[in-house]
Amino acid sequence: MNIKAFIPNFVTLLNLLCGSIAVVFVVNNHFTLAAIFVFLGIFFDFFDGLLARKLNVQSELGIQLDSLADMVTSGLVPGLIMYKLLELATNTNGITITDDWSDSLYWSGVNVSFLPFLGLLITLSSAYRLARFNIDEDQQTYFKGLPTPANALLVLSLPLILEFQNNDLINATILNPWFLVVLTLLSTYLLNSPIKLFALKFKSYGFKTNAVRYIFLILSVVLLIVLQFAAIPLVILLYILLSLFNTIN
Template structure:
């Protein structure tokens, strides 16, 4: 029975991602974000449960990636598609973000489709991860959940920070295109980033992980959703420092 627990958690991740897709399609980014956060929570604990129960399996690995492709691949791609779609009418919605709640007709503009490159890059990264036996203690490139948090933070910043300056930046199509290509690069880069898996709780072996947790907590308390992109940057920088210490 216990061997099914991690897979059940993985399926909950997939369910949350699927529900998030529905809300993104209907332009409800806040509720979609809640389900993304919940999905990432299940994604973290399915692996944790598998290790603790000693029931890791090839099926679980494949199922985990399939679930991640939805929650941390399709959802951020759709969010970027929506943001790029909105950016074509930025002047109309900067002062009334909440007014953009439904479509008055269906069109498929070309430029916003660039957002789906994030989905493609996520799928490619997940496929590489599944066949790469080296990524046990570290990640090559930005993990898909971290990338999803980066993308999903953009509409949350617009929604909750009420700044016309921030809105004008985040809803600029060139900024969004730049973030899209940066996201695709980070997902599939060869940069080694530390995994947030604790094999033990010692300070010596987890110094940079503890620093990341504390810095992240402080940044979220002070800057709220604006902190998320900063936390991703801090994660990358701490990972590079961690690698330099390992090399030494």
């Protein structure tokens, strides 16, 4: 086996491992720990492609493996987080399955609330977006639709804001079921929208050819320093707006 060719794939597998661990933490309501592993997974996701290009070992296997890893870290995890947030926001025990109905199924006492399952639309949309990306030869220098890692960060920021920002108005907004439903639908659209978004890939480091990237990075750092986790949704919004401006010009 070519060890050099396996190095980027190993990094991709680390992304998948981090995503799988994050799933376990989300299911057990440990959102901060889940966030740490998603951040690690996205870090590995960024460097696996970089390593493949630097080592000149890009392969079809690596492309497919990368999407499979992203499907967990940046597709399944945000869908589960939105499920959990909708469950918390609705604060309902759901529909109780009675003994009469479930005698043959042994499901007596199980409560089902259907609205939180809407959050899994994010997972389905992420899968569709990743599949389209793999067969779209145009997306080499730009993205068509919001990349799954960016969308994952957007969703992941919500429980972190609740945990660390301690702002009653923001908390009430995030835990409003209508807000979460609208955000879920917006996320679903953005993932597969025709909007062209610039990629953070530098072919050179001159300011003139990378002005939009430098402006984005500088403003993002300022926002994160000032607003902490609450800045993440604004950073995503800034990314979209600068991309639209860049496309027009």
